[in-house]
Amino acid sequence: MDVTYREEGVAEAASSVAARLADAPARLAAGEAALWGAAAEPEAAVRLGWLTLPRTSRELLPELDKLVERVRAEGLDHVVLAGMGGSSLAPEVICNTADVPLTVLDTTDPQQVRRALDDRLDRTVVVVASKSGSTVETDSHRRIYEEAFRSAGIDPSDRIVVVTDPGSPLEQAAIEAGYTIFLADPEVGGRYSALSAFGLVPSALAGAEVSELLDEAEEMLPLLRLTEGNPGLALGAALGGAALAGRDKLILEDQLSEINGLPDWIEQLVAESTGKDGKGILPVVAAEPTGARDELVVAIESDDGDVRVDGSLGAQFLVWEYATALTGLVLGVNPFDQPDVAGAKDNTARVLEQAPVAAEPALVDGPVEVYGETHAKDLSGVLTELLHAVPRDGYLAVMAYLDRLAAFDAPVPKDADFEQMTEAWTAADAQTLRALLAVRTERPVTFGWGPRFLHSTGQYHKGGPANGVFLQITGAVTADVQVPGKPYTLGELQLAQALGDQRALTERGRPAIRLHLTDRVAGIAHLLAAAQEV
Numbered sequence: 001m002d003v004t005y006r007e008e009g010v011a012e013a014a015s016s017v018a019a020r021l022a023d024a025p026a027r028l029a030a031g032e033a034a035l036w037g038a039a040a041e042p043e044a045a046v047r048l049g050w051l052t053l054p055r056t057s058r059e060l061l062p063e064l065d066k067l068v069e070r071v072r073a074e075g076l077d078h079v080v081l082a083g084m085g086g087s088s089l090a091p092e093v094i095c096n097t098a099d100v101p102l103t104v105l106d107t108t109d110p111q112q113v114r115r116a117l118d119d120r121l122d123r124t125v126v127v128v129a130s131k132s133g134s135t136v137e138t139d140s141h142r143r144i145y146e147e148a149f150r151s152a153g154i155d156p157s158d159r160i161v162v163v164t165d166p167g168s169p170l171e172q173a174a175i176e177a178g179y180t181i182f183l184a185d186p187e188v189g190g191r192y193s194a195l196s197a198f199g200l201v202p203s204a205l206a207g208a209e210v211s212e213l214l215d216e217a218e219e220m221l222p223l224l225r226l227t228e229g230n231p232g233l234a235l236g237a238a239l240g241g242a243a244l245a246g247r248d249k250l251i252l253e254d255q256l257s258e259i260n261g262l263p264d265w266i267e268q269l270v271a272e273s274t275g276k277d278g279k280g281i282l283p284v285v286a287a288e289p290t291g292a293r294d295e296l297v298v299a300i301e302s303d304d305g306d307v308r309v310d311g312s313l314g315a316q317f318l319v320w321e322y323a324t325a326l327t328g329l330v331l332g333v334n335p336f337d338q339p340d341v342a343g344a345k346d347n348t349a350r351v352l353e354q355a356p357v358a359a360e361p362a363l364v365d366g367p368v369e370v371y372g373e374t375h376a377k378d379l380s381g382v383l384t385e386l387l388h389a390v391p392r393d394g395y396l397a398v399m400a401y402l403d404r405l406a407a408f409d410a411p412v413p414k415d416a417d418f419e420q421m422t423e424a425w426t427a428a429d430a431q432t433l434r435a436l437l438a439v440r441t442e443r444p445v446t447f448g449w450g451p452r453f454l455h456s457t458g459q460y461h462k463g464g465p466a467n468g469v470f471l472q473i474t475g476a477v478t479a480d481v482q483v484p485g486k487p488y489t490l491g492e493l494q495l496a497q498a499l500g501d502q503r504a505l506t507e508r509g510r511p512a513i514r515l516h517l518t519d520r521v522a523g524i525a526h527l528l529a530a531a532q533e534v
């Protein structure tokens, strides 16, 4: 694994924190929880298990091999993973990189959940992954799949595999239901769990060679003890040193990498670990560098950045975790907690408990309703206003509570080639808004699918520097899905999550506008057209 500084400023920034990090490798190797200060010590004391996962996770392999064999023998070839944040981001990268199919359910969008349910239920195995065992999205997916299996005459205990921490409410429910259970190491936090049962179980079921990941990570262990030639130290010093020097927007480039989708995983790790106490590093995924003075560009396997990081996927996981833990040390934050995630969750619960109040939109422009404080007269005016509201050192976050696969439903001309298909998908994709707005501002524009991002950048939005401006997108639900045993549907939960987060943001004085698409397809087209008029 190699970490190369390609720019003088980075080398200087890294060396400016070298003294502070000098004894960190030895103290980390000794598992010293006091490294991050007295306030963080109790949490750190039960959060350093990731340092030994390349060895300890091998215990899982025999049991996992047996499960994979059984599932194959039964002809179950559709693997669905229900899990949020740390419980699904690593398997997503592992499976994309290994080119094995995995359906990730980290959404409350009824349309997207229906897609998964309608896909080969008779050949589906579902991994329900939740460390805490109490995450509402994952609990809903479990209930929905249990009912779907039963209605199809399938015994859920033949099809549901649970990954959770010992003693969680999910473990209890799984024991009662007779599900196959993999217990994870409770001394590993969610976003540091790539090489634990959370990363390995779904990936192995989907067909990835997970023991190779452990080999790749294990090769790093001796290097991570060194003060010279330690890739984790080199990366942590660059991230932390650059952030202290004002370069706290981390542009992640992976266009030329054979690892597929690592920036989404890094995004959660860095945003949740550093974005708190008004400090932190904002990861920016899928964006072009703009050359702004607060940017640090890290490129995976390419020369397109200020820092170049080369290495296998298993090595990348461990080295980024190590680097992030050190970055927390440099910034003076606890890299193992997520103090501002709970607020949005509490607000969601409150919204669900209240009788629905029909709020009046501030403005309606075609199929798009605008909620929140605005003086604009139309949609492009709203977008202009938001862009102008971004502070000099700030960012705009676009958050779409929609079906992330909907763009692929866009009609493509008959006999279309790949380029024409891509054009049709891009024109129907909410993500395109990010790129359209990015060319109209000097500041970074991020994009997240809701509620997925709530378990990732959501922490930074609320806990990090107060310089974000927020644009939510929600959409009308035409075919909702009831959550069995709960008084709400997925559509209601999804909207409550958006409203809950909007409240959490506005309570902190952050500008937050919600655009509601009364017709999803027409709404996206209208919104993208409006962005082009800005």
Ligand SMILES: O=P(O)(O)OC[C@H]1O[C@H](O)[C@H](O)[C@@H](O)[C@@H]1O
Residues within 6 Å of the ligand: 084, 085, 086, 087, 129, 130, 131, 132, 133, 134, 135, 138, 190, 191, 272, 338, 341, 454, 455, 456
């Ligand atoms: O694995 P779970 O307990 O379901 O948690 C899933 C996610 O929930 C929260 O949002 C945390 O902030 C994340 O770090 C975590 O990965």
